Amino acid sequence: MNKKVELKIYGRVQMVLYRDSVRRQARKLDLTGWVMNQSDGTVQIIAEGEEESLKELIKWCYNGPILAKVEKIDIDWQEAACQFDKFEIKY
Numbered sequence: 001m002n003k004k005v006e007l008k009i010y011g012r013v014q015m016v017l018y019r020d021s022v023r024r025q026a027r028k029l030d031l032t033g034w035v036m037n038q039s040d041g042t043v044q045i046i047a048e049g050e051e052e053s054l055k056e057l058i059k060w061c062y063n064g065p066i067l068a069k070v071e072k073i074d075i076d077w078q079e080a081a082c083q084f085d086k087f088e089i090k091y
Helices: 018-028 051-061
Strands: 002-012 032-037 043-050 069-079 087-089
Touching (some): 002 051, 018 043, 018 087, 043 051, 051 069
Parallel strands (some): 032 087
Antiparallel strands (some): 002 043, 002 069
16 A cells, blocks of 8 residues: 655755665665655655655654764655655655
C-alpha cells in the first residue's frame, strides 16, 4: 500500500551532500517526491511509495551521508496523493 511521509531533518544536514544522498537513496527505493533545504537550517523531505520503502528511507535519514549529524527527525505520515513522477531536489 502506498503512503506519503513528510520529514523534517534537524542537525548538521546542509552543506554535507544530504539532499543528493537522499535523492539517490529514494530512487534506489523506488520512491517519488522531493528534498529541499529550509532557511532554518533543516532539510524537508516529502516522499511517496510503498510503506516499507518509506520506513527504510526514514531509517537511512537518521544517519545520512558521512558528514551529516542528525539530531532529530519530525515524521508526519499521510495518505498517498500520487502527485510526483520522480524524486528530485528542490531549490
